[in-house]
Amino acid sequence: MHGGGFNRIVGIFVTSSESPTASQYVLRVPRFDASRLDRDLAPLQLLRRRSKIKVPEVTAFDTTSHNVLESPYMIQTRIPGSPLFPAYPDLPYELKYDIAYELGRVFSELNSIRSVVAGRLTLSPSQGPLRIQPFNNMDPDATVLYENGPPAQKPSDMLLALLEYKKELVVAEGPKQSFRVSFFDSFIVVASEMSARGLFDDNYYCLCHPDLEPRNILVSPPSPTQPQAITGILDWDSALFAPPFMSCPPPMWLWAWNDEGEEDERLPNMTPPTPDLRELKQLFEYVAGATYLRFAYGPQYRLARKLMRFAIDGLQSNEDLKSAELFLANNYRTPLLDSSVADELDAQKDAKPF
Template sequence: MASDRLEDVQHPQADSREGTMKALQDRDDSSTCSANGSVRTVSTATYEREEQEAEEIFRQRIEKLCRVLWPPKSIKDRLVNSEVANHLRANMFFGSLVPVPQTPLIERLRDGDLNHITSITLPSSYGHGDRKLILRVPRWDQKRLDRNVAILNYVRWKTSIPVPTIAATDFSCDNVLQKPYVLQHRIPGKDLNTVWDDLSHLQRCTVAGELGRVIRTLLLLEHPTTGIIEAAPRSKGGVDCFSIVPYELDLGEGEEEPKAETYISLTAFRPVESTLDSFRSQFGRWRTLALKRSCGEIDNEIQLWDCMLRAVLEMEGLGLFRPNLNCLCHVDLHSGNIMVETQSDMSIRLTAILDWDEAIFAPKFVNCKPPAWLWDDDYEDLLDEDDLDPWPYELDGANALPSSREKQELKRIFEENAGPEYPHLAYDEHSRLCRGLFRIAKDGLNDNANWKAAERILSEWEILRHSLTSEF
């Protein structure tokens, strides 16, 4: 899954066009066509200069945005930042007499797949309590940005899970950045992946308990239907400021799904959508789209959707979808998205859970992918014998007995805090397979990994189904 890391990184990272720059560095120059059709040679240095110029323009816009949002309060600071002062500083006689205004410290951080990330530290003259901020500017889908804010607000309103707080937003391009943006207060501490190796066993036990409580909280945050949280149009605040919409299909350019999405308030009465209903709905949407693409021909993709639907119908017939309930699922709760602050050699505090961009309401088993990295250092790096990536296919073995007493204790503490329904939803073979099927139902068969995962899951389900039915 994609992840935007918002921790306090000390050094700016490479710009977002690393791939392009690498390709350029592999050769001395490249040829492009000019406006009149002639070929001109563009050197690597030219591209680097253009990137630097674009970066400088964006940095100046960020400085201006900070002045707009937090204008200087004192008379002295307002005078120093005035246009008159700028003219005087440009004068050879008065320039040395006029103080230079304080400017924000702006550092480009490593970009996530979905957003450009910039660190901003405001100077004291800006009169702002929390001076450390993170600027997120979306790469593509502008709608995703307001959805992300809605999810953060919903989690903060409904739970005590620590999440980033919002300093300012603008979902339009009508601002000094000329782009939609979200400004968040920077989270104290570091991501868990960075500090894990240096933590004591007691500190790791604390993290295991905290993470278990996060999972339990999300399991209790139930909803009758599946979908994505968004800000409701024309909301008046409170609970009605959130809506839930169906999952989006990854459509090709120019494609449209026949069924239109509708906004439905989270408080509106909805008939309960069972796990089978969720699968049937998503498989049906993808199958309809595939049938449209194939001009009515039953091709391999449609046959695969039919096989997956038959598998979940068999699971329902065996009574495996219990409980038939949905909850809020983070779906990307790895150590890089957990922020912690070390308080002493013996204590640690969880300061935030990051990257709620892909959070959804889904069947409860989706929320229960075991965090095996807590008790098995090698589990997350494993590939199966066919070199199949564990996403969306999920490797088995997460419930294996850890290799040491300390790791066994971490697993026990996590499970105790995750609640009594967690082990069944996490470790049962059908739950593991259903998590993979649900990811495919949500994301489609648009890449080779999902095709392989679907075929592998169906093959394993046949074996499991045979073992379950032979018991009767």
């Protein structure tokens, strides 16, 4: 089967004389030694335990290379349905309506799954209770037991500590990285000013799927045996616990499909041009709920999502550096917020999206 950037994917059909129908599975084998199968497994375990979101069921796995494949692996039951990409624009409207409704429920559910600590879900070495690897400490011994509750550290403090941590890592690489250090100095100033304006006051962390795109959503026309249109959501490898604005990027493809490339998050709240598209957008927003509406469209939270991604992922490539330059040049007077943007943030901090 077509694999992803980090996993080889193999379809498996198991036949038996006792059953005329073959059982179907998917084998996932990491492409790189640095891949973390424990982080792939942990979100699936949590979601099957705490939500109604349809995700693959893991039937077998090995996080070591001490097996016949000489590699870590995971075997999942194969979910019926087809990816929404590239089929979505040609689907019948009735199916799009069901998809919009069900995706809204997914957004709402993700926001309800909380954590005391921000970071990535992982498994303990003994595959015992779920744990969290904090963003600002990658030492395996630094993981903490997953717990649902209020945060141990305010999101504003977490973000600033994470940026300082990433800056220290770059400083340790030597003077040739001074240009990267200057980026993090600017990010820290931006984060401080945004925090002072109350943009990180929401005191919780929720589960986020950073790649909730059509290619990772499987659908099938509803039937008596399969009443839901969305049959499964894939690729939870990058799932994380983060402030709620991170779980609310608008799924613009629902009402503004773009065949030409990535969607521009500056345009998501434009009114769709047709009654059907307007209905899809309104339905999704209604089901996704008030939290989504608060964090999805405001420019302040669009910028906060970008800043949080820089804090989590760092500046690892030339593309990251170009993106950081655009972020600062287009939105701020480096290293301080441009006054016009600062005024807009103040004016829209508590505004509703429409």
